Amino acid sequence: xxxxxxxxxxxKKIKLLNRYNQHYYDKNEPLIEDxxxxxxxxxxxxxxxxxxxxxxxxxxxxxxxxxxxxHFKKSRHRVPMLxxxxxxxxxxxxxxxxxxxxxxxxxxxxKLSYSAEPKIDGISxxxxxxxxxxxxxxSRGDGTEGEDITxxxxxxxDIPQKIYNKNFPEEIDIRGEVFIQxxxxxxxxxxxxxxxxAASGSLRQKNPDDTSKIPLKFIAxxxxxEKKLNIYNQFDFLKSLxxxxxxxxxxxKLISGVKNLLLNYxxxxxxxxxxxxxIDGIVYKINDFQLQKxxxxxxxxxxxxxxxxxxxxxxxxxxxxxxxxxxRTGALTPVAKIKPINIGGVQVSNATxxxxxxxxxxxxxxxxxxxxxxxxxxIPHILAVDINxxxxxxxxxxxxxxxPSCGSITTKEYNExxxxxxxxxxxxxxxxxxxKISIEKLKxxxxxxxxxxxxLGKKIxxxxxxxxxxxxxxxxxxxxxxxxxxxxxxxxxxxENLKFSINEKKDISFERLIYAxxxxxxxxxxxxxxxxxxKTFSNFKELSNTNKYNDLLNVDKIGETQVNSIKSFFSNKIxxxxxxxxxxxxxxxxxxxxxxxxxxxxxxxxxxxxxxxxSRAEVKSLIEENSGSTVSTVTKKLDxxxxxxxxxxxxxxxxxxxKIKIIDQSKFLKMLNKTx
Numbered sequence: 001x002x003x004x005x006x007x008x009x010x011x012k013k014i015k016l017l018n019r020y021n022q023h024y025y026d027k028n029e030p031l032i033e034d035x036x037x038x039x040x041x042x043x044x045x046x047x048x049x050x051x052x053x054x055x056x057x058x059x060x061x062x063x064x065x066x067x068x069x070x071h072f073k074k075s076r077h078r079v080p081m082l083x084x085x086x087x088x089x090x091x092x093x094x095x096x097x098x099x100x101x102x103x104x105x106x107x108x109x110x111k112l113s114y115s116a117e118p119k120i121d122g123i124s125x126x127x128x129x130x131x132x133x134x135x136x137x138x139s140r141g142d143g144t145e146g147e148d149i150t151x152x153x154x155x156x157x158d159i160p161q162k163i164y165n166k167n168f169p170e171e172i173d174i175r176g177e178v179f180i181q182x183x184x185x186x187x188x189x190x191x192x193x194x195x196x197x198a199a200s201g202s203l204r205q206k207n208p209d210d211t212s213k214i215p216l217k218f219i220a221x222x223x224x225x226e227k228k229l230n231i232y233n234q235f236d237f238l239k240s241l242x243x244x245x246x247x248x249x250x251x252x253k254l255i256s257g258v259k260n261l262l263l264n265y266x267x268x269x270x271x272x273x274x275x276x277x278x279i280d281g282i283v284y285k286i287n288d289f290q291l292q293k294x295x296x297x298x299x300x301x302x303x304x305x306x307x308x309x310x311x312x313x314x315x316x317x318x319x320x321x322x323x324x325x326x327x328r329t330g331a332l333t334p335v336a337k338i339k340p341i342n343i344g345g346v347q348v349s350n351a352t353x354x355x356x357x358x359x360x361x362x363x364x365x366x367x368x369x370x371x372x373x374x375x376x377x378x379i380p381h382i383l384a385v386d387i388n389x390x391x392x393x394x395x396x397x398x399x400x401x402x403x404p405s406c407g408s409i410t411t412k413e414y415n416e417x418x419x420x421x422x423x424x425x426x427x428x429x430x431x432x433x434x435x436k437i438s439i440e441k442l443k444x445x446x447x448x449x450x451x452x453x454x455x456l457g458k459k460i461x462x463x464x465x466x467x468x469x470x471x472x473x474x475x476x477x478x479x480x481x482x483x484x485x486x487x488x489x490x491x492x493x494x495x496e497n498l499k500f501s502i503n504e505k506k507d508i509s510f511e512r513l514i515y516a517x518x519x520x521x522x523x524x525x526x527x528x529x530x531x532x533x534x535k536t537f538s539n540f541k542e543l544s545n546t547n548k549y550n551d552l553l554n555v556d557k558i559g560e561t562q563v564n565s566i567k568s569f570f571s572n573k574i575x576x577x578x579x580x581x582x583x584x585x586x587x588x589x590x591x592x593x594x595x596x597x598x599x600x601x602x603x604x605x606x607x608x609x610x611x612x613x614x615s616r617a618e619v620k621s622l623i624e625e626n627s628g629s630t631v632s633t634v635t636k637k638l639d640x641x642x643x644x645x646x647x648x649x650x651x652x653x654x655x656x657x658x659k660i661k662i663i664d665q666s667k668f669l670k671m672l673n674k675t676x
Contacts, residue, residue, distance in 0.1 A: 006051055013044050014056045038086055038309065060300075072147035072204070075136070077126060078173060079224035081143045082300050084283060084307040093258045093284075096306045100286065103295060103303060113287040115234040116253045116264055117221055119307055121278040121342060122179030123200045125153060126224055130171050132163040139203070143300060152203050153178070155212035158219070160245040168244055173224035176246070178203055181276045182340055184215040185347075189340075194347040195278055217277070220246040222285075233287045251275075254287060265308055270386065273316040273369055278342040281309040314383065315341045315348070319368050322353065322397055324404050326436035328444050329520045330427035332400070332410060334359060336370075336382060343374045351380040356399040357423045367391045403427035405436035431572035432472060439465050441518045445473050449524050449617050450516035451508065454501040455494070472574070473516075474581035477502060507587045510537055512617065517578075521565040524617070528624075529555050537588040541579050544570035599672055600628030604637055608651045609644030611665050619668070626672060634660065642668050 017040055041060045048054050060083075087093050101110060124140040137153035138146035153159055156178065178199050180188070185195040192198035202214040220241045223229070231237045235254045242248055251268060255261055265282055272279060286292050286304040295303040317338040325333045334353035341348055351372050353359050362385055364370070369389035374380040403410055408429040412421040432438040442461050446453045456476070464470040467487070469479060479502070485495045508516075511531035515524050522530070533555045534540040543549070549567045552558050569575050605623050607616050607630075619642070620630050631638055634654040641655040641662045655662055663671075 003053070006047070007054065010044070010047050010051075010054045011056070013040060013047070014058050016040065017044060017060060018058050038088075042086075072139075072149060074141070074145050075138055075148045076145050077138060077141075077143070077224060078128075080300070081124060081126060081140045081146070081175065081224065082297060082302055083143065084305055085301045086281075087284075087306045087308045090258065090262055093261060093306070093308065096284075097258055100295065100303065104291070111256055112291075113233075113235075113254060113256050114261065114284040115238065115287050116255045116261060117238075117283045117285070118249050118251045118268055118275075118279045119281045119283050120177040120179050120219060120249070121196050121280045122177040123196070123203055125149070125176060125178050125203075125218070127153065127159060127174045127176075128172075128225075129163065129168070129174060132165075132168055134159065134161050147204070149203055151208040152205065152211040153218075155208050156216045156218050158217050158247050163244050165244050167230070167240065169226055169229045171225070171227035172229060173226070174220050174241070174246065175222045175224055176218055176220035178216055178218050179277050180214065180216055182278065183276050185340070188214070189347070194342055196342070218247065219249055221248065221283075232289050234285050234289070234292075235287055255284075261308070269310055270316055270369075270389075272310070273318045273339060273341065279310070280342070281307050283307050313343060314371055314373050315343045316386075317341045317348075317351075317370060317372050319364070319366055319370060319382075322359075322364075322366055324400060326403065326405050326427060326434065326440070328437060328440035328518050330403075330429065330434070330437055332356075332403070332425045332427065334399070336364070338370070338372060341372065343372065343380065346374065348372060348374060348380045351382050353382060355423045356425050359397055359399065363396070365390070365394050365397050367394055399425065403429065403434060403436075406434035408434065430568060431574035432578075433574070438471070442470060442473065442476075444518045445516045446476070447516075448615065450512060451505045452615055452617070453505050455498045456501065472581070473578055474585055477506065477585040506585065507589070509589045509621065510534075510540075511621075513537065513582070513586070513588055514540070517569070517575075519565055519569045521562045526558065526562060529557060533558075536590045537583065541583065544576060598625065598627030600626040603628045603639045604631050605629070605640045605642060605668075606631050606634060606638055606651070607642045607644065609647030611642075611644040614665070622672060634658065640668070 017037075020037055020040070044060055048059065085096075087096055097112060100112065101108065104110070126138045126140075126146065127134055128136040128138075134154070135150075136148065137150040137159075139149055141147055154161065180195045180198045180202075182195060185192075185198055188198050192201060198214065199216060202211050202216060205211050221238070222234075223237070231240055235252075238248050238252055251271075253264055255264055261282075261284060268279070268282060284306050286295065292302070292304040297303060317340075319336045319338055321337045323335045323337060325335055327333060332355075334355070336351045336353055338349060338351055351370075353364060358364075362382065364382060364385055367390070369386040371383040371386070372380050373383040401410055402408065406427065406429050408427050410425045410427055412423075412425050414420075415422055427434050427437060429437065432441065439462060442465070443458045445451060446456045446461065453476070461470065464479075469483065470476060479499075481495050481499055484490050484498070485492060509531075511524070511528045514522065514530055515527035530540070530552075533552070534543075543566070549563055552563050552566065553560070600623055605628055607619060611619065623630055634641065634651050636658055638655070638658075638660050641651065641660055643652065643662060643664055652662065
């Protein structure tokens with residue numbers, strides 16, 4: 001590969017890592033999961049090892065953390081606060097031990113003892129003591145220089161202000177982790193994303209009085225500079241910390257052999273749900289200080305220690321309760337309320353249980369200790385149950401046979417294709433008789449692909465429902481704005497904006513109105529097919545009177561499933577009332593006749609990123625009106641990739657590789673002889 005290309009790739013990775021460090025250490029806003037961060041870090045170090053011409057002052061081999069904040073006075077660490085190398089597997093641990101033995105020039109039978117210490121996911125701090133008195137406290141900063149946060153650290157009860165023990169060194173920098181317990185975090189979860197952010201944000205407040213209001217904890221685990229420390233190994237040092245008045249991790253252990261390290265790792269991973277603070281791995285340190293001194297450091301990490309990280313997308317928790325959520329189509333979805341846990345930097349308190357069959361198959365019960373998985377942006381789900389930790393008085397979870405919202409009978413429909421009953425149980429009430437279904441249908445009605453009303457999101461729909469301002473879709477166009485203006489959080493300007501947004505959307509295309517009605521099995525594409533078949537909303541509205549449902553089977557891609565759903569929809573009195581009332585409030589554009597020889601004939605398009613002043617649905621409609629078509633993936637069949645604000649980089653890179661034309665919104669509109 002060309003040297004210039006390698007250099008560019010390397011610098012790009014360095015720049016990205018620096019950005020992640022800034023958001024994690026300085027802004028308390030992690031942008032990616034720990035696992036992805038570690039992968040990026042390893043890829044940089046691998047490139048440096050492979051190509052010796054690659055160098056950067058911002059390399060992870062040179063720096064730790066991020067430069068100290070400008071809001072605090074800076075101070076140098078007397079001994080640098082180093083980072084740790086990571087291990088993810090048994091092979092990594094075996095290689096770690098092998099490197100140590102090779103460096104020490106010892107044989108494989110040489111016995112190494114490790115202090116195994118669970119790694120708390122908090123904020124590192126260094127406390128300077130002189131003659132037993134706490135005189136200064138620094139944050140990690142960039143490892144060389146930290147922020148002076150002494151006043152804030154003095155508010156933490158776990159940090160002794162004065163130590164009278166005769167064995168305490170004349171001078172020492174005690175190092176440890178500041179954190180907040182998960183149980184305490186419950187009171188602050190509306191202000192912070194996770195416990196680590198709560199600890200970091202609290203420590204970096206300008207006023208120590210504000211910090212004192214947060215129940216911060218401190219666990220000590222090592223030291224930096226020392227003068228007259230008469231201790232010779234790590235495990236004895238941890239015992240001495242307790243004698244001096246510091247708290248240490250109760251799960252610390254002294255272990256020999258990689259096999260035993262792995263057994264302890266698995267044991268601790270199972271206990272994570274029972275621990276009242278977040279841990280993201282176990283740190284292994286050579287116990288003997290003399291060996292530590294001989295091994296020394298490599299770059300910015302010690303040779304004698306490694307962090308064995310837990311899987312970032314899995315964690316262990318406990319089920320507090322099982323709630324049943326009801327969707328727009330009546331589907332009953334069980335959700336486990338779990339003891340809050342941190343998975344890959346995200347605080348998780350809910351996990352989907354999918355359906356009744358899933359609960360029965362895994363025998364999931366309230367009170368169970370479970371493994372929770374969150375892969376990427378997928379909703380967290382229960383992976384497995386630890387039967388050995390099940391409470392003695394545990395009882396099977398019985399799925400409701402009646403809807404928890406309206407009391408209607410719930411059923412599992414027979415699927416003609418699979419010749420089996422569906423896994424999903426549904427509420428049998430139609431239309432708006434069920435409260436929970438009604439709320440979800442209203443949310444769907446105002447969603448982006450439907451009416452797309454600015455300022456009328458899911459939370460506002462829920463609030464307006466509670467206040468009885470909305471019950472049916474037509475109520476949206478008949479809101480009492482005087483009443484809304486007097487509500488908390490609303491004012492004259494915000495009400496005027498809402499009123500403008502609603503009135504603006506009274507002009508609606510026929511296809512989007514059909515989609516907005518939320519008929520089961522009728523998505524946007526089917527709504528387009530139906531609008532072309534009926535041509536006018538009047539024809540659609542009369543369907544219940546003409547009873548010509550079977551005629552719909554002549555429409556390509558509309559089958560018996562869709563026809564039965566439409567029939568069921570029109571058989572409901574309230575649904576018919578909604579259609580009639582909406583026709584009084586709206587200006588519905590009849591189905592547009594496609595131009596067979598439009599300006600975009602034989603061209604395919606795809607959109608990525610946010611467009612200005614026009615929705616994706618409208619752009620897709622313009623493409624189809626002009627004989628073009630849209631696709632959902634970047635392939636050779638794609639002719640044009642339309643990019644807006646914050647497009648997906650991967651899609652752009654693939655388009656460039658396939659030599660697909662990349663255009664912005666203005667160029668697309670010029671193709672239609674329109675101006676942006």
